[in-house]
Each structure stands twice: as structure tokens, then as C-alpha cells.
Amino acid sequence: GESVGLHLPTLSVQEGDNSIINCAYSNSASDYFIWYKQESGKGPQFIIDIRSNMDKRQGQRVTVLLNKTVKHLSLQIAATQPGDSAVYFCAEGGNFGNEKLTFGTGTRLTIIP
Amino acid sequence: EPEVTQTPSHQVTQMGQEVILRCVPISNHLYFYWYRQILGQKVEFLVSFYNNEISEKSEIFDDQFSVERPDGSNFTLKIRSTKLEDSAMYFCASSEELRAFFGQGTRLTVV
DSSP, X not given: OOOEEESOSEEEEETTSOEXXXXXXXXXXXXXXXXXXXXXXXXXXXXXXXXXXXXXXXXXXXXXXXXXXXXXXXXXXXXXXXXXXXXXXXXXXXXXXTOOOEEOOOEEEEEEO | OOOXXXXXXXXXXXXXXXXXXXXXXXXXXXXXXXXXXXXXXXXXXXXXXXTTEEEEEOXXXXXXXXXXXXSSSOEXXXXXXXXXXXXXXXXXXXXXXXXXXXXXXXXXXXX
């Protein structure tokens, strides 16, 4: 069945360093991928998304890489700041607006001052 | 910036009681969703809603659950007879196309 999983449950990074959070997905039919940040007691906050016809997309301090050959997704955060500490979820979906998102289990990123 | 708003932020209810969780999606969005997150676990899809009807629902969304868009702005999730295992954070989300934006959630505690 479908599954979206994360390689590491926790990640600690020194402030100012870059971080990479990885995600594996198993549904090769997925056409859309999205990263969310969730702070304690809050809802998932959109970070960046990518469609399956792309392999890289950049935002402000964040980059998402998609490798469809090995069904792998990663989120790179440059020059990490204390405010980046949170749980990060990858999620996959289809190409139509009403399709559900299937979430991974999450990686807790801790930025060490 | 437009946001999805949910009320209440916290609801405590007795087992067997009915609860209604309320959401105001972003105004120009067409697609609406409910997800839930049991403490410490991943976010799980419950139901999607488009054009005044359910598009898809998960196996979690059984007969005790229902959704409604009673007017042009609100989107509600009703749990008819709550069970202890319904205790979770419930998130409403909306999207214009693919990018779903989530509310801050309602923490439901069933005692």
C-alpha cells in the first residue's frame, strides 16, 4: 500500500549550518509532494512543494529535491536559525486539487545555538 | 495573509457525546479537508470535500463522522458519539488547487 516514511526521526544541527531532512515514498504514482513544518501545538505550516515533473525547487532558504528513480524527497534548509526547530513532515498527493495528502511520520529538527 | 481558522482550540467532551468542530477556510479556496493527528503520531487524512459533497474519505471516517458546509464560509466536522480513541488534534485545511493550508487545530479530549 501507500506509505511515506522518513529516514531519521531526530536531527540536531548547529545554528548557521545547513540541514537536510530526507523522506522516502513508495507510491510511484504520486505526482505532488509537499513539506510542512509543525511547531508544538500548532498546525502544519506550508514550506515548499514540488510536482513530479520537476527535480528541484528553491524557496527562501529552503530547497526541495525530488529523485523519482529512487522515490526520495529531501528538504534542505540553509543557514539554520533557532526558529527552524520544529517537526518537519513530507507528504505526497496526486495532481488534482481534491486529492488527499499522505503524510510521513515526521523528523524533529533541533537547532543548537 | 489569509488563514484557515478553527474553533474551538480545545474541546473536552464526555464519551458518547456529540461534538462539532468548526472551520472557516480561506475564502477563495474550493477544496476542504479534515485531518487528525493523535498525539505524537503523523497527520492522517479523514475526508475531502468539494462542490458541496464528499470527494474522498478514509476508513477512519466511519458513520459517526459527518461534514457539512452550512453556509458560504463555514465547514464543520461532526462526531456523533465520541469514543476515547477519538481524542486527537483535528486539523481543517483548504486549497485553491494543490497547496493545502492548515488551521491551528482543535484539540479534542474525550473523557
